[in-house]
Amino acid sequence: MNSFFAENINHIKNLSRNEFEALYEFTEILNTADKQESLIENAMDIVIKVINAERGLFVRYDEVNDNFSIITARKISNENITDLNQFSSGILQKVIKEKKPLLYHDVMGDPNLSQFHSVQIHKIKSVIGVPIIRDGKIWGVIIADSTLDRREFTDENLIFLNFFSNLVSLALERIIKLEELQRENRILINKLQATEEIPEMIGGSITMRNLAQLIYKVAQTDATVLIYGESGTGKEITAKAIHQLSKRKSAPFLAQFCGSIPDSLLESELFGYKKGAFTGANNDKQGLIEAADGGTFFLDEIADISSALQAKLLRVLENREIIRLGDTKVKKVDVRILAATNKDLNVLTKDGRFREDLFYRLNVFPIKMPPLRERREDIPLLAKHFAKKLGRADIFIEPAVIKKLENYYWPGNIRQLINVIQRALILCDTNKIQTEHIILEDSKDLTDFQGTLQEFEMLLLKKRLEEFNGNRTLTAKSLDVSVRWIQLKLKELGEQ
Ligand SMILES: Nc1ncnc2c1ncn2[C@@H]1O[C@H](COP(=O)(O)OP(=O)(O)OP(=O)(O)O)[C@@H](O)[C@H]1O
């Protein structure tokens, strides 16, 4: 039992009926509240009502930086106050120092307090200050005050508040534990959806060695990284590697796939929501960006998000701030952002389909993932690695197979190579992979081509267009020709 309580136990009988009722009412809230904010708001209302104060303030105290932030502040008229200077910081400091509830009757007349600017401006007559203690440390402070024309606070009010603060501390303890568990749960679920292990990036080519160096360097910073490249080139494992190599590695790495997901669903996943924000929002829910606090957040397939969400993401990137759906409160998050896309954001930005300001915020440190055909020398190593990973370390890959793999164009890059190896392992009955086990989709092997140069040109063009889903820009890039050249050729074919 704390000493204040022991000294004042005799006064308990002096608590008014209202005060007893308020304590009772609060014990009920204590059992049902499951969010810090709603608990604190309820607590604030009770304080203002019971002690007949005009204004109430609940601040969170940050001991390390010795500063306060408002959690809730309001007048009896239910108006919210957002400026901490409206209250006396001197009194807040006193509560922090003394670590016990304080009550001042004649504030204006007290030379120690009347010097405070805010006391003079607001003509504060009575002030009550109550610390909320967690683990023996000050977690927050409740301040309630009253001006000239209201009645003074009493010693019983102070006793009431002391009881009350103990109850709030207890409830907070429970809620904070619950919130921590919920956050942990979200992180675990997200991790289950992503592959867990530390990414292994195989490749001895100069391209890959340079890339590895780049990844290592950027991992040491907090810079936003935009990873771009064709499908299956390793964008996701690069994002994971950046996190694993960074000082944030013991904090969560959370990811959200942003492609082809309805806007509202994506928004609630990313930002969370407040109870009642939409039909079915029965509870407050933390978003993934908030859950990644302290860690890294990976926005996969960023090019596909709507312009409304682009604006919201800009806020995260500019100020590290989020607002839950249906909420007005801004929350600060300490999160490193990584993003990936297989589209050309430069082109999308010029076309007005992607916000320019967001593009520049994402493109702080761009990393281009090289397509597999630009590092064919890694193919033998990769093929062997995947066979081993698929449980066949014993397998021998014939040189002719390696040659076939090296000659292929790999539109699906490494992911496609994994599939090809997997299929080969199913097809071969011995411990030797031979060329007939290698099935390359739609591949009329161009090395066996028998026709004319012109026919070869057309065949190659058609094949590439197929590989890039008809995308002429990418096809032109891969053939090192202009889009115009492709248009002309297609015209010759009578296809345009
Ligand atoms: N250098 C590498 N070494 C070993 N495995 C790799 C390498 N790069 C990619 N992989 C593997 O290839 C597969 C595809 O990689 P990842 O998912 O990171 O590609 P992506 O660029 O995100 O693809 P998409 O655009 O299709 O989403 C994964 O199974 C990954 O583990």
Ligand SMILES: [Mg+2]
């Ligand atoms: Mg990916």
